[in-house]
Amino acid sequence: MQPDLQTTLCGVRLPNPTVLASGILGLAHEVLVRVAEAGAGAVTTKSISLAPRDGYPNPVVLDWGAGLINAVGLSNPGIEVMVEEIRAAKERLAPLGVPLIASIFADTIYDFGTIARYVSDAVPDLIEVNISCPNVDDRYLRMFAAEPYVAAQVTRRVKQNTDLPVLVKLSPNVTDIVEVAEAVVEAGADGITAVNSLGPGLILDIETCRPLLAHGTGGVSGAALRPIAARCVRDICRAVDVPVVATGGIASGRDAVEMILLGATAVGIGSAVARRGMAVFAQVCQEIESYMARHDYENLAAFRRRALAIVP
Amino acid sequence: MTLPTIARIRHIYDESRTVRSFELDIAMPQAEPGQFVLLWLPGVDEKPMSIANPNPLTLTVMRVGPFSTALHRTRPGDLLGVRGPYGRGFSLCETKSALLVAGGCGAAPLYFLARRAVEQNIPTTVVLGARRANDLIYADRFRALGIELLVATDDGSLGFKGTAVACAIQALANRPTPSLYACGPERMLAALLNLCLQRSIPGQFSVERYMKCGFGLCGQCAIDGLLVCQDGPVLTVEQLKDLHDFGRFRRSATGRKLPVK
Numbered sequence: 001m002q003p004d005l006q007t008t009l010c011g012v013r014l015p016n017p018t019v020l021a022s023g024i025l026g027l028a029h030e031v032l033v034r035v036a037e038a039g040a041g042a043v044t045t046k047s048i049s050l051a052p053r054d055g056y057p058n059p060v061v062l063d064w065g066a067g068l069i070n071a072v073g074l075s076n077p078g079i080e081v082m083v084e085e086i087r088a089a090k091e092r093l094a095p096l097g098v099p100l101i102a103s104i105f106a107d108t109i110y111d112f113g114t115i116a117r118y119v120s121d122a123v124p125d126l127i128e129v130n131i132s133c134p135n136v137d138d139r140y141l142r143m144f145a146a147e148p149y150v151a152a153q154v155t156r157r158v159k160q161n162t163d164l165p166v167l168v169k170l171s172p173n174v175t176d177i178v179e180v181a182e183a184v185v186e187a188g189a190d191g192i193t194a195v196n197s198l199g200p201g202l203i204l205d206i207e208t209c210r211p212l213l214a215h216g217t218g219g220v221s222g223a224a225l226r227p228i229a230a231r232c233v234r235d236i237c238r239a240v241d242v243p244v245v246a247t248g249g250i251a252s253g254r255d256a257v258e259m260i261l262l263g264a265t266a267v268g269i270g271s272a273v274a275r276r277g278m279a280v281f282a283q284v285c286q287e288i289e290s291y292m293a294r295h296d297y298e299n300l301a302a303f304r305r306r307a308l309a310i311v312p
Numbered sequence: 313m314t315l316p317t318i319a320r321i322r323h324i325y326d327e328s329r330t331v332r333s334f335e336l337d338i339a340m341p342q343a344e345p346g347q348f349v350l351l352w353l354p355g356v357d358e359k360p361m362s363i364a365n366p367n368p369l370t371l372t373v374m375r376v377g378p379f380s381t382a383l384h385r386t387r388p389g390d391l392l393g394v395r396g397p398y399g400r401g402f403s404l405c406e407t408k409s410a411l412l413v414a415g416g417c418g419a420a421p422l423y424f425l426a427r428r429a430v431e432q433n434i435p436t437t438v439v440l441g442a443r444r445a446n447d448l449i450y451a452d453r454f455r456a457l458g459i460e461l462l463v464a465t466d467d468g469s470l471g472f473k474g475t476a477v478a479c480a481i482q483a484l485a486n487r488p489t490p491s492l493y494a495c496g497p498e499r500m501l502a503a504l505l506n507l508c509l510q511r512s513i514p515g516q517f518s519v520e521r522y523m524k525c526g527f528g529l530c531g532q533c534a535i536d537g538l539l540v541c542q543d544g545p546v547l548t549v550e551q552l553k554d555l556h557d558f559g560r561f562r563r564s565a566t567g568r569k570l571p572v573k
Contacts, residue, residue, distance in 0.1 A: 024529055027567045030537030046531070052566035058350070058358035061525045062395075063314040072530065077568040207318040208391050210354040274314075274529050277542075 003292035004299040005285055007041070009243050009266050010165035010190040012099050012125045016041035017256065017288070017300060018281045021247050021270030022103035022128060022169070023047065023072065025278075029089035036098040039282030041266065043093070044101040045082060047130045050115050052078035056135075057214040062203070064212075067222025067249065068271045069201055071135045071215035074105060079118045086122035099125035101167070104158075105133065109150070113157040120162040127164050129154060129189075132171035132196035134219045145171040145196070148183035155187035167245060169193040170236075172228050181236045191243040193268060194232045197221040198248075222271035225249045230258060237263025238308060251276065253287020260288075260300055261307035314527055316352050316393030322368065324388055327449040331374045331417060332384055336392065339367035345425035346401030346495075346518050346546040350526045352393030356382045360523045362495070362545070363397060364420035372420035372449070398526050399545045402516050404428060407491040409435040413480045413504060415496020416442065419450035421518060422495050430457050437462065437483060441476025441496065445469035477503045489513055498572045502559030508549045515549045522563055532567060 005016035019042040020026065020035050026046040035043050055075025062069055076082065082102075089100055102124035106112040116127060131144035131154050144154050155168050168184040170177055172195040181192055197219025203212045211217065229248025237244055246259035247268030256267045272280045297303050319336040327333055340349070343366040351371060352358040357379045364372045375384050386392070402425050404410070410429050414422045419440055429436040437460040442448040444467050454461045463471030464479035472479040477500055480492075489511070494504050495518035508515035521533040521540040533540040536555045538547065552558050561569040 025531035025539075027531040027563075028534035028537070031531050031534045031539070034537045046567075052568055054565040055524075057356070058524060059316070059352060061529060062316075063527070065315075068529075072524065075524075075532075075566055077564075077566045081568055203315075205316070205318060205354065205393065208354040208393070212315060212393075214357065271529075274527055277528065 003289050007266055007300050014041040015097050016285045017266040018284050019245055019266050019268045020044055021268035024270045024273050029085045032089045033092045035278055036093055036096050038278035039285055042099045042101055044103050044128060046076050047074050047103040047105045048076050048079055048082045049105055050079050050111060059213055062212055063274050064203055067220055067224035069203055069218045069220055071213045071218030074133060079115055083122040086124050101126045101128050103128040103130050105130040109153050109157050112154045113161040116158040116161040120164055126167055127162060128167040128169055128193055129158050130169050132169050134197055134200045143171055145180055146174060148179045151180050152183040152187035155184045155189050159188040165190040167191040167193045169196055171196050172198050172232055177232050178235050178239045181240050185240045185242050192236055193245040193247055194236050195229050195248050198225050223249050230262060233259055233264055234262045253284050253291055256284050256288050257291050260304050263305045263308055314395050316395045318391055319394055321386055321388050321390050328447050331449050333370055333372045336369045338369050340369045340397055341367055343397040344401035345428055346421055347397040347399050348545055349394045349396030353383055362421035364424060372417055374417045399541055402493055402546050404432060407434055409490040411490040411492050412438045413476050413494040414440050415476050415500040418495030423450050423453055425493060426457055439476050439480045476500060498559055505552055509553060516546050518546050519544050
């Protein structure tokens, strides 16, 4: 019997648990559709701001061996353009049964509400609130995910401005991620994406004495992040009762199963696209299926959270 | 791993008033004609550049914006970072004869291709287009290969008076249909694409877009659903014919669409 990979995320049905993570390939609607056709169970746009942003000069992302390091600088064409891309993507994703997640961010708590309202006009299936980019480093502007009460205020403001289900994307760069998770759930978050990239980190070119990223430092993702993401997912799934999209270094069915055993409802895939291409989604699904067949699991619920009772 | 290899500039050649070639002290023997590298000028920026010669690695760059202006200020001995080769290059498979059409700096990757074509004994004609005679680059190198060279200048100061496209149409009139290979401004490529479609000529086009990652991750270089960094930069008539944005829109650093000049 064919194992059933379907999953439901905040009331939205996904044909399989793999989700294109934000920041990867999420600009042109045609490319989002291509990722869905390649097997993703849901696709996420690049993070959208009210105004267009150039981002940082190149290099913005590099594969350093054990993962990626990136400081793209949240480049995006702004909400006006992205609303049209979302509409076009939705129209072509509907027949595939693949939902679309719109990632949003803003410089102020107030603007998070404004952009949530604008993006809701395009009716994405879910909204993901990016409060955890490690690269926005204006002195006065701390990462919103760093403080539980600030994260909660952003969540509340977004919820007041949309009827769509809201995922809040958290940062691993905090002392206690559970505190932040509890605060955003209390403020109305329908789900949590855990986690954003780690860091920021630094890689120096020793010949020129310059950082390899033009921005200097950048978020660390990929394989190096995975064990940290897994610990965060475990902690969050134990503490709060909302669905979690586990993100951070997932590159294989093994990695995806690990996250589901720890309680994840779906798994975000980003950095792995660098090594395995768009085919990674279908490959991960196939690898999950073979695990399920081996263990005689009919569906994901049969093993979701199974490790939580065992892992200390 | 995609960390840049650090290379030293060995020679800098002036090709024209605005074009220089940078010969580095490394080789990229696996590179195919039409593939590109991301060239990092530490502290400035990093941009995709077609490979003019893989050994020693040589890049031919026109001075157009802040990056290329800064690059033109470098001196032999300065350090640059290089990652690549990336993307899909030109294919000479099943090509009986080749017509290469170059506009401006497009001459550089097509020279790399012409050398391969000559090695494989493929009869090759090159149309080299430039605004004026003194903007012409690579003419002597093509001539030294012993292949047919047709020069077109917009002002008629040398060779055919008119565009490279008009010159190519004339060249096609009196010979069996070749495969067409083109690199140059997108308006030129779009005109050549139409020509290929009208006359059922197989064609390959080296396409340029604003790039960030270079390895299929960021989606910045998308034309419709194609990623120029991985599906391209060389795209075929078949790939290009149904694209809405080719010849019409490119993307800025934000990802916003701007009209192709």
